[in-house]
Amino acid sequence: MKPASTLSTAFLHPAGQALPEPLLALRRQRGAALVDMPLPTRKTENWKYSSKYLKLTDEMAISLPTAGKAGSALAVPGYKVVFNNGVMMPEASEYPDLEDILIQRFGDLSEAEASELAERLDSTLDNKTVQFAGVNSARFEDGLVIRLKPDAVLDQPLFIIHEVTADASGSAFPRIFVDAGRNSRITLVEEYISHGHEAVMVNAVTEFTLAEGANITNIRLSMDGDNVQHIGATGVLQQRSSRFESHCVGFGGPLRRHDLQVRLEGEGAECKLNGVVVTQGTQHYDNHTSIEHVAARCDSEETYRNIAADKSHAVFNGRIYIHQDAQKSNANMNNKNLLLTTGAEIDTKPELEIYADDVKCAHGATIGQLDEESLFYLVSRGIGRREANVLLTMAFINELVSQIPVEAVRETVQSRLNQFFEKAFQEA
Amino acid sequence: MLSIKNLHASVEGKEILKGINLEIKDGEVHAIMGPNGSGKSTLSQVLAGNDAFEVTSGEVTLNGEDLLEKSTEERARDGVFLAFQYPVEIPGVSNLQFMRTAVNAMRHHNGEPEMNAAEFMKLAREVSKQVDLDPAFLKRGVNEGFSGGEKKRNEIMQALLLQPKLAILDETDSGLDIDALKVVADGVNALRSKDRAILMVTHYQRLLDHIVPDYVHVLAGGRIIKSGGRELALELEERGYGWLGIKDEATAASPAN
Numbered sequence: 001m002k003p004a005s006t007l008s009t010a011f012l013h014p015a016g017q018a019l020p021e022p023l024l025a026l027r028r029q030r031g032a033a034l035v036d037m038p039l040p041t042r043k044t045e046n047w048k049y050s051s052k053y054l055k056l057t058d059e060m061a062i063s064l065p066t067a068g069k070a071g072s073a074l075a076v077p078g079y080k081v082v083f084n085n086g087v088m089m090p091e092a093s094e095y096p097d098l099e100d101i102l103i104q105r106f107g108d109l110s111e112a113e114a115s116e117l118a119e120r121l122d123s124t125l126d127n128k129t130v131q132f133a134g135v136n137s138a139r140f141e142d143g144l145v146i147r148l149k150p151d152a153v154l155d156q157p158l159f160i161i162h163e164v165t166a167d168a169s170g171s172a173f174p175r176i177f178v179d180a181g182r183n184s185r186i187t188l189v190e191e192y193i194s195h196g197h198e199a200v201m202v203n204a205v206t207e208f209t210l211a212e213g214a215n216i217t218n219i220r221l222s223m224d225g226d227n228v229q230h231i232g233a234t235g236v237l238q239q240r241s242s243r244f245e246s247h248c249v250g251f252g253g254p255l256r257r258h259d260l261q262v263r264l265e266g267e268g269a270e271c272k273l274n275g276v277v278v279t280q281g282t283q284h285y286d287n288h289t290s291i292e293h294v295a296a297r298c299d300s301e302e303t304y305r306n307i308a309a310d311k312s313h314a315v316f317n318g319r320i321y322i323h324q325d326a327q328k329s330n331a332n333m334n335n336k337n338l339l340l341t342t343g344a345e346i347d348t349k350p351e352l353e354i355y356a357d358d359v360k361c362a363h364g365a366t367i368g369q370l371d372e373e374s375l376f377y378l379v380s381r382g383i384g385r386r387e388a389n390v391l392l393t394m395a396f397i398n399e400l401v402s403q404i405p406v407e408a409v410r411e412t413v414q415s416r417l418n419q420f421f422e423k424a425f426q427e428a
Numbered sequence: 429m430l431s432i433k434n435l436h437a438s439v440e441g442k443e444i445l446k447g448i449n450l451e452i453k454d455g456e457v458h459a460i461m462g463p464n465g466s467g468k469s470t471l472s473q474v475l476a477g478n479d480a481f482e483v484t485s486g487e488v489t490l491n492g493e494d495l496l497e498k499s500t501e502e503r504a505r506d507g508v509f510l511a512f513q514y515p516v517e518i519p520g521v522s523n524l525q526f527m528r529t530a531v532n533a534m535r536h537h538n539g540e541p542e543m544n545a546a547e548f549m550k551l552a553r554e555v556s557k558q559v560d561l562d563p564a565f566l567k568r569g570v571n572e573g574f575s576g577g578e579k580k581r582n583e584i585m586q587a588l589l590l591q592p593k594l595a596i597l598d599e600t601d602s603g604l605d606i607d608a609l610k611v612v613a614d615g616v617n618a619l620r621s622k623d624r625a626i627l628m629v630t631h632y633q634r635l636l637d638h639i640v641p642d643y644v645h646v647l648a649g650g651r652i653i654k655s656g657g658r659e660l661a662l663e664l665e666e667r668g669y670g671w672l673g674i675k676d677e678a679t680a681a682s683p684a685n
Contacts (some may be wrong), residue, residue: 104491377516377570380476382504382531382537391529395520395569
């Protein structure tokens with residue numbers, strides 16, 4: 001028998017010491033806890049379908065050096081913060097200096113602020129199921145903390161561009177923490193993109209805490225290149241009457257993993273989680289979501305769609321956990337999957353655990369192919385077969401794409417989808 | 429225009445059409461009537477190019493060209509239009525986007541410039557009035573949540589937009605009340621032209637009160653067993669199919685024509 005495979009300790013040695021002491025201490029502590037961390041295998045339940053895509057080499061343990069110039073080519077309709085290889089680029093970033101919305105690099109925090117942040121980092125994620133979030137905590141070299149004071153409203157979306165320059169093998173560990181005060185409101189767009197062709201790992205963690213009545217819209221675009229293994233996690237803690245809306249759009253890669261964990265801790269909180277994934281070639285994408293109804297009278301609505309072409313592989317695992325005291329919970333989960341070829345694979349698994357007796361909980365998962373009858377109808381009107389395929393495939397996700405609340409993001413998504421269609425459907 | 433010779437077709441190994449012969453000239457309106465199961469819908473689907481049906485022998489030409497050799501979309505671009513008996517609902521594709529894509533595919537084929545969204549919207553609004561369909565239906569998914577009558581009017585609207593050479597109407601009268609039937613019939617009559625042929629497939633003759641055919645054919649057991657003028661439809665209405673010696677599913681005597 002082969003010895004148990006554990007995460008190479010090379011992954012636990014962070015570079016970059018330009019952080020306040022409380023954050024350095026946190027890193028050391030998390031690193032120590034991860035010595036001998038087992039790497040997921042086929043027998044690891046939450047990595048069952050994806051462990052085979054994870055290929056970490058010791059070269060990838062090296063922190064990618066920050067590229068000199070970055071992010072300047074990206075025009076965004078709003079404020080932007082650019083990260084290159086996990087490190088913020090102030091000269092490429094543009095955001096307002098406001099009294100009630102503080103946007104700060106981890107390195108710029110005072111000792112007291114850093115100490116408070118260190119207490120709260122990782123608090124939104126279950127470290128037993130999201131082991132790689134711990135690796136980020138042991139390794140982040142920089143990070144962004146966004147603090148919205150009560151009633152603060154950011155007037156435009158804030159784009160966080162996470163860019164990776166893969167001129168050599170290595171890894172990047174971007175980290176974001178958003179602390180939304182009472183009745184505050186923000187739209188945060190995260191875009192993950194890459195340049196270069198060497199094998200790299202991006203290990204990203206974004207956390208949100210929402211105080212009473214806070215309202216956050218988070219758009220997450222996963223668009224890294226085919227050389228990037230991306231392991232990301234998003235954690236959300238919601239207090240009373242807060243609202244969290246998420247739009248995750250993912251394009252496949254050699255390994256793509258996103259864990260999204262939401263805890264509804266205050267009465268009347270609600271979350272809406274939309275997800276779209278497209279994969280082709282031999283690409284992979286795995287979404288694991290978890291919604292915990294802790295308090296009573298919370299609503300959750302989750303809609304995920306996967307489209308897999310060629311020999312690609314998409315995975316969806318949606319968990320809803322309704323605690324005993326979470327009476328009058330209203331939870332809806334819907335996952336539909338479209339296989340464009342017989343060689344593609346999609347695995348979907350809804351997991352419901354309900355311990356309260358007065359709840360409304362519905363879930364549905366389907367896997368299908370393009371409808372022949374619809375295809376015939378379209379081509380019988382003179383529409384070419386390729387275009388008919390595109391129309392029907394787009395129809396499968398149109399509802400979700402059209403709900404993305406920032407036009408520029410919808411355009412980016414559409415243009416990436418067009419590239420996808422270009423390859424997925426060759427003209428007959 | 430359309431010439432069908434000894435057409436045989438089967439679905440899942442079962443022969444449905446057993447030797448159809450039919451000639452339709454420019455400007456003519458033909459009605460094909462017959463009991464359920466006689467092969468009327470199969471004939472429509474085969475002409476439009478549905479792969480679910482296998483043509484085992486015979487030939488079909490449209491203006492001298494072999495129709496059966498062509499794909500469904502090529503047939504459509506050459507002017508074949510099928511108004512479906514049961515138009516499919518396609519949520520996620522707007523009716524407007526669908527129709528514009530179809531019209532532009534046709535225009536592209538004819539070497540005409542594509543219509544932009546605004547130009548097409550103007551055209552679509554006019555045509556929707558012609559079939560008494562609220563323009564709000566343009567924004568909905570294709571046939572999504574439409575009533576039976578609305579679906580049929582949406583089919584006729586597409587025919588009016590695409591201006592086919594040969595329009596095949598498959599049970600376009602089914603599921604319509606009198607008012608809707610009149611609207612649909614008006615739309616079909618607007619399609620009548622000396623350059624266009626219309627083939628109506630129907631179980632009942634009531635549509636023929638509004639759209640007067642030049643010829644009526646009785647299809648039974650996969651063959652045309654009788655052909656005549658419009659008076660044949662009236663006779664069928666009065667006497668049913670029994671006097672021809674057929675019942676639903678029954679095999680008929682020798683083909684006419």
